[in-house]
Amino acid sequence: MLQISVVIPVFNEEESLSELTRWISRVMHDHGFSYEVILVNDGSSDNSWEQIQSLAEKINQIKGINFTRNYGKSAALDAGFNKASGEVVITMDADLQDSPDEIPGLYRMIKEGGFDIVSGWKKERHDPISKTIPSRFFNGVTRWISGIKLHDFNCGLKAYRLKVVKNIQIYGEMHRYIPLLAKWNGFGKIGEKVVQHQARKYGYSKFGIERFLNGFLDLISVSFVHRYKKKPMHFFGLLGSMSFMTGFLITCWLIFQKIYGLSKGLKVREIVDQPLFFLALVALIIGVQLFVTGFIAELMTSNQSKEAEYKIGEEINFDF
Structure with a gap:
């Protein structure tokens, strides 16, 4: 050697x-x-x-x-x-x-x-x-x-x-x-x-x-x-959970405000008229997308094989 x-x-x-x-x-x-x-x-x-x-x-x-x-x-x-x-x-x-x-x-x-x-x-x-x-x-x-x-x-x-x-x-x-x-x-x-x-x-x-x-x-x-x-879901799943829960909690808060206002006879805005509703909707959608990304990444890593990213045209003095 x-x-x-x-x-x-x-x-x-x-x-x-x-x-x-x-x-x-x-x-x-x-x-x-x-x-x-x-x-x-x-x-x-x-x-x-x-x-x-x-x-x-x-x-x-x-x-x-x-x-x-x-x-x-x-x-x-x-x-x-x-x-x-x-x-x-x-x-x-x-x-x-x-x-x-x-x-x-x-x-x-x-x-x-x-x-x-x-x-x-x-x-x-x-x-x-x-x-x-x-x-x-x-x-x-x-x-x-x-x-x-x-x-x-x-x-x-x-x-x-x-x-x-x-x-x-x-x-x-x-x-x-x-x-x-x-x-x-x-x-x-x-x-x-x-x-x-x-x-x-x-x-x-x-x-x-x-x-x-x-x-x-x-x-x-x-x-x-x-x-x-080896564990992409730990990253995408965490972000997805945080985003989804943020959107879910905001939505629950908006619904609670609506119900509470109606029960007290107050004049309340429609949920869909509030900018916060659309932020919650975006957070929910992003959360689901990140979860799906994590699942796809898990499937890819389980069947992944790394190939060389270069092409050799000629070699000299190597024993074959």
């Missing part, structure tokens, strides 16, 4: 691939590791796939996966995890901002330190302030909600035990929350290592403000899915 699998998502990074793979190979050979490098081309529009093919022809340890189009980093990592066979799986970005020299230290923390996951922490970053400040805010909120004491959830440089990546499935933009997904699946020993952050040498950053907006939405999504994936 291989000691290390390095999984690297690639999106328009043709200039850095040759230097990155040479650097990884040098580190592996210097430390005597048996290894594989899995480069996942995520629908690049440049010559990244041609570069991966060329490198794979020269170095047997380099393996390639080519997506039919761009599916995102989570899909690329998921495809790499499915193919990985090393005792320890290392992930890193392809832009040379993650240093392969950190691999031996990450490997030792997994094998000797007993961690399930070790996440990199870019304590000193070579990024503009427009990127670092939102990143700190995002990590602070994620740390508070998840309860996992990591400083940099979005650092691409991480190490995992093989059994961790084989027992989680990431999709959408959930790669930021792999430690959280792993914790919920029983892999709770999560460590952190300060790692070197390199200044970008080639290309341009794929960073945008939408990354953080999407990140917060994904955090809400992954929290919801964890709590209610």
Whole structure:
């Protein structure tokens, strides 16, 4: 069995691939590791796939996966995890901002330190302030909600035990929350290592403000899915009950007012002439709809099978 699998998502990074793979190979050979490098081309529009093919022809340890189009980093990592066979799986970005020299230290923390996951922490970053400040805010909120004491959830440089990546499935933009997904699946020993952050040498950053907006939405999504994936009726049923009971009590109150007024000979408004009646009616309808949604969700989860959300067009150097 291989000691290390390095999984690297690639999106328009043709200039850095040759230097990155040479650097990884040098580190592996210097430390005597048996290894594989899995480069996942995520629908690049440049010559990244041609570069991966060329490198794979020269170095047997380099393996390639080519997506039919761009599916995102989570899909690329998921495809790499499915193919990985090393005792320890290392992930890193392809832009040379993650240093392969950190691999031996990450490997030792997994094998000797007993961690399930070790996440990199870019304590000193070579990024503009427009990127670092939102990143700190995002990590602070994620740390508070998840309860996992990591400083940099979005650092691409991480190490995992093989059994961790084989027992989680990431999709959408959930790669930021792999430690959280792993914790919920029983892999709770999560460590952190300060790692070197390199200044970008080639290309341009794929960073945008939408990354953080999407990140917060994904955090809400992954929290919801964890709590209610197997019991959706607990969520929809609770909301439905609250809405239905609110509408029912308002209706009873309106009827009581009507009857009481008539019994006292008072002039009272028609129930249907009161705005409160229509609010009660809406609450009743929403309550029933939420109940029905909960029942349907229960039926779906009982027969649900998750399929890969990406298509692989070609693979290199994998044993079939």
